[in-house]
Amino acid sequence: MKLTILGCYAATPRTFTNPTAQVLEIKNRLFLIDCGEGTQVQLRKNKIKFSKINHIFISHLHGDHFFGLIGLISTFSLLGRTTKLHIYGPMGIKEIILLQLRLSNSWPNFELIFQELTNKESELILEDDKVKVQTIPLKHRIYTNGFLFEEKEGDRxxxxxxxxxxxxxxxxxxxxxxxxxxxxxxxxxxxxxxxxxPGIQPKSYAFCSDTIFNETIIPNIKKVFALYHESTFLQTEAELAKKTFHSTASEAATIAAKAQVSYLILGHYSTRYENISLFKEEAQRVFENVLLAEDGKVFDFDALQ
Known part of the structure; x- marks a missing residue:
């Protein structure tokens, strides 16, 4: 299992930072998680094959998490894609994408399969012989889900x-x-x-962005190998985090500690901060195994053992 961070900053793209998007590789399969503006450029920069992405998971309908999706779909079509593309996201994602395709007369040559989510409880949304994916209900200003990816046990x-x-x-x-x-x-x-x-121990990865501090997710992420949890603010801006339904680095670490995860990956930083190492320093006062997401960074979970 390997995670490539394409973007991990909040709100708007800047010259050297990008909004949320990441690719999770499980047994040679690629899953795109969120698709902020500029995702397809980041895919190219990180030499990730477009053709291997067949499943896209959108956490919520704030622009910094899905504005790159229509561009990516259009590029897939221009590249001659014929393989089906599965898109999982909140109710409304289908209407938004199809409206743009219709008004621009840019219908793709491949089938788009939307699975729109409305459930406020965790639900299984994908399962095959290699992986299982469930939603993690989050608390944000609009309907939002995180996603739990679990490897299935491989051969002995x-x-x-x-x-x-x-x-x-x-x-x-x-x-x-x-x-x-x-x-x-x-x-x-x-x-x-x-x-x-025994074969390689199956791993699990939980993606939780965006959300206010919310302990109700702990049973859904108990003892996962790696947890990506948003840390938009430092504790000095705790009131602002609460007002905007985001979390601080300290709060993310508290969730990680209570869920007994192996590793915490921080991300979704507010662009007000120039030094993201402050997030790690704050979180490590609560939880030891803290890693910082950075655009272009790759986390090889096997190497973390």
Whole structure:
């Protein structure tokens, strides 16, 4: 699992900072999370293949989280895309995108599949053999969701020494990797635990932006491997955070500590701050394993273990 930050600042793009967008890679599949203005430029800068993005998740309908979507869809079409594109977002996302496509007479050559969200409780919105995605209801000025991505357990690793010891034919290797026991010709059953080792531990990633300090999300993100939590302000602007339904670095760290996550990634910084290291300093007074999102930064979750 690998996370690439395309943009992690609040409100408006600047010369060297971009609004929210990030790409999560899970077992060679790419998921785009939010799509602020300029996302397609950031995708190019970070050498991410457009064609591998088939699922886009939009947290809410504030411009700094989705104004880049219509441009990205248009570019997909110009590049000759034919693969279906799934878009998950609040009720209204379909109307906004289709209106722009209709008035500009820019209908894409591929199918757009919208899954509009209205539920104020966590719900499963995507599941296949590799990953499961659920919403995380957040509290912001408009209807907003975070997203929880969970890897499914992969294949086990062969214990070659044990496999050779029992002279097991290679045709049974896949069964062993899938967790199956093996019955020898003499009727002896060899348990899978003796023939294989556990595979890579599945990881989970929770994206929570934008939201006021909200402890009700803790059960949804309990013990996730990495939590991205907005930290728009420092604690010196706590009243402003409350007024605008955002969080401080200290509040994000409190959520991380209570949810017992492994790592906290801070982001969605207000552009009023020149030195984002202050966010890490503030958060680490509450929670130790704090990382700072920065435009273009890549987090390899395997390397963080």
């Amino acid at each position: 690793k062969l214990n070659i020494e044990a496999v050779n010891k029992y002279q097991i034919d290679t045709c049974y290797y896949l069964k062993i990797k899938k967790g199956g026991d093996i019955t020898l010709d003499n009727g002896t059953v060899i348990k899978n635990e003796e023939l294989s080792f």
